[in-house]
Amino acid sequence: MARVREVSPDFVLVIRGDVLTEEFWALAAENDRLVGVWMYDEIRRTNFDADLVGRYAQLATYSAQDAATLRAAGHRIAQVPLGFDASSVIDNTTAGAGLVSFVGAPLPKREHALAALVSAGVPVQAWGRGWSDHVFDRARTWRVRSLGIPARRDVAGPSAHAIMRNGRATLNIHGDQDGFTMRTFEAAGVGAVQIIDRADVADFYDPGEEILVYDGHEELVDLCRHAVARPQDFMMLRERARRRTLAQHTFTHRADALLEAWS
Numbered sequence: 001m002a003r004v005r006e007v008s009p010d011f012v013l014v015i016r017g018d019v020l021t022e023e024f025w026a027l028a029a030e031n032d033r034l035v036g037v038w039m040y041d042e043i044r045r046t047n048f049d050a051d052l053v054g055r056y057a058q059l060a061t062y063s064a065q066d067a068a069t070l071r072a073a074g075h076r077i078a079q080v081p082l083g084f085d086a087s088s089v090i091d092n093t094t095a096g097a098g099l100v101s102f103v104g105a106p107l108p109k110r111e112h113a114l115a116a117l118v119s120a121g122v123p124v125q126a127w128g129r130g131w132s133d134h135v136f137d138r139a140r141t142w143r144v145r146s147l148g149i150p151a152r153r154d155v156a157g158p159s160a161h162a163i164m165r166n167g168r169a170t171l172n173i174h175g176d177q178d179g180f181t182m183r184t185f186e187a188a189g190v191g192a193v194q195i196i197d198r199a200d201v202a203d204f205y206d207p208g209e210e211i212l213v214y215d216g217h218e219e220l221v222d223l224c225r226h227a228v229a230r231p232q233d234f235m236m237l238r239e240r241a242r243r244r245t246l247a248q249h250t251f252t253h254r255a256d257a258l259l260e261a262w263s
Helices: 001-007 022-028 064-072 108-119 136-142 157-166 181-189 199-203 217-229 231-248 249-261
Strands: 011-015 034-039 058-061 075-081 101-105 124-128 169-172 194-196
Touching: 001 022, 011 199, 034 249, 058 064, 064 075, 075 249, 101 157, 101 194, 101 217, 108 124, 108 169, 157 181, 157 217, 169 181, 169 217, 181 194, 181 199, 181 231, 194 217
Parallel strands: 011 034, 034 058, 058 075, 101 124, 101 169, 169 194
Antiparallel strands: none
């Protein structure tokens, strides 16, 4: 609120904002100022009050289900997916080379998928505090036992991008989401061989040409084995994924979509 008063902006963009109070929204919308909210998470998992926020702001969400639900309730809302930051820096590192990577938090579906790969002898490795067996990570995530998955500690964005790019393939496994995570566009944007668990990614990328889709652990193991054994087969897929992302799925494209929806 202090920053809004100091700058007196023409436009206030809020990303998620589910913990902001009505006092903030009222200030942000003073003097008929345009206020926009872009939800990057499913509303069912947040404290977001669309009835309150909708009195002061234009709404957008990455979730098709939330968009349909709010429209049915009488809200005007745009559906705008997440995207790739084309200005992202990528570390000059060889981390992840020769491996199938996963960067992110452990969820049951992810744990089961990675365990299936380990059992099948696929060289897979996870990065993140929830996987790491470092004593500090085990303590701060309240884990007594190891997850049994080869793992490393948290990495920052530039290193995560390099790991995805360097590996034979990188995994994108969703939890309780109907919107597509940032990982979908990041992995494609850095030219990774992305293996994803959702066929509806076809709304953004061509399966088999720009991205790989699996249904079940057996197919996941087969795809990973192919990527590890014959990386040359996926060189064009990497390039096509990166070209499509830069042409259609950057945050510049998303900013244009938001402005068009809110104009």
